[in-house]
Amino acid sequence: MSDRISKPRPPALYRAARAIRWVSAILLVLVLIFAGVATYSGVKFAQGVQQGASQQIGGFSSQFTSHQTLELSAHYPINNSGLLPVNGLSIALAVRNSFGVLLTQGSTRGVQIGSGASTAIPFSLAVSVSNSSPAISLLVTDQSLSIFIWANVTYAYLFPVQLSFQQSYSWGAPFHGLATTFGNPFILPNGTVGVNSTLSFSDHLNMTLQGALSLHLVSSGGSTCGLLSYPMDLHQGVNFQSTQTAYLTPGCNPLGGTVRGVFTGPDYSFALPNQVIPQ
Numbered sequence: 001m002s003d004r005i006s007k008p009r010p011p012a013l014y015r016a017a018r019a020i021r022w023v024s025a026i027l028l029v030l031v032l033i034f035a036g037v038a039t040y041s042g043v044k045f046a047q048g049v050q051q052g053a054s055q056q057i058g059g060f061s062s063q064f065t066s067h068q069t070l071e072l073s074a075h076y077p078i079n080n081s082g083l084l085p086v087n088g089l090s091i092a093l094a095v096r097n098s099f100g101v102l103l104t105q106g107s108t109r110g111v112q113i114g115s116g117a118s119t120a121i122p123f124s125l126a127v128s129v130s131n132s133s134p135a136i137s138l139l140v141t142d143q144s145l146s147i148f149i150w151a152n153v154t155y156a157y158l159f160p161v162q163l164s165f166q167q168s169y170s171w172g173a174p175f176h177g178l179a180t181t182f183g184n185p186f187i188l189p190n191g192t193v194g195v196n197s198t199l200s201f202s203d204h205l206n207m208t209l210q211g212a213l214s215l216h217l218v219s220s221g222g223s224t225c226g227l228l229s230y231p232m233d234l235h236q237g238v239n240f241q242s243t244q245t246a247y248l249t250p251g252c253n254p255l256g257g258t259v260r261g262v263f264t265g266p267d268y269s270f271a272l273p274n275q276v277i278p279q
Contacts, residue, residue: 060073069127073125089151106125141176144169149166175203176202180197193250194245197228197243199228202238203240225248226249259275
C-alpha cells in the first residue's frame, strides 16, 4: 500500500487572509443585524412620539412666579416601544397665540427612556406678561394657544430621528372681559368730586388668585386723579362685579385718560392692559 500523500499546508499569509474574510463576514452580519434592530427601534420610537402627539398634553397648569412672569407647566407623553434605549433625547417647544405671535419658547435635554418604556417628560415655560409683551393679552382674553414641539435624538448613536408637530390648548384668562365703567361725577358738600366706577370680569384661569387689584385713574396728561382698590380671592369660574367710589384729586380730570390696573399677590405682581376712560 502506497503512503498517503499529505497536502501542503497553505502559507501563513493565505491563512491570515482567510481568517480576516471570515471575521469580516461575521462583523458584517452583526452590523446588518444591529442596523436592522436600530432601524426597527427608531421607527417604533418615532411612532411612539407621534402617538404622544395625538394625545393632549397632560397636567397643564399655570402660576405667577415673580414680577410680571407667568409659568406654564405640563408634561408630554412618549412611548419607546423599540428594542433599544433612547439616550439624550431633546425636545424644543414654542407657544404662539391665535395670531401666530411667539409668546415663549424653551427646551428639555438629556432625557433617557429605556427600551419598551413609557415616560411623561415635564416641561416649564416662563412667559413675560409685561405691558411690552404680546402675552399680556393672556390676562384678559381667552385664547386658543398653539404649542409647537420638536423631538430630536440620535438613536443608537447612529440614526437621527427628528419629528415636529403641534397641539392646541384652550387658555382661560384670569381677568377675561375686564371692564371698568363710570357713572356721572358728583360733588360732595366739601367740594370733593366723586365718581362711581364698576369693575367686572370673569376668572377662567385654573388657579387661585389672592391679593388686591389697584386701579389708578390717570389723566391724558399722565397725572393720577384717583385710586380704587379691590381685595380679591378668586378661583376659576368666578364672575366678579363690584362698584366703588373714586374721589378725584382737585383739578385733575380723568376723562380721556386711562385706567391702569396692578394686581399684587403674596409673592408676585403684574399690570393689566390699560383701559381707556371715555370723554
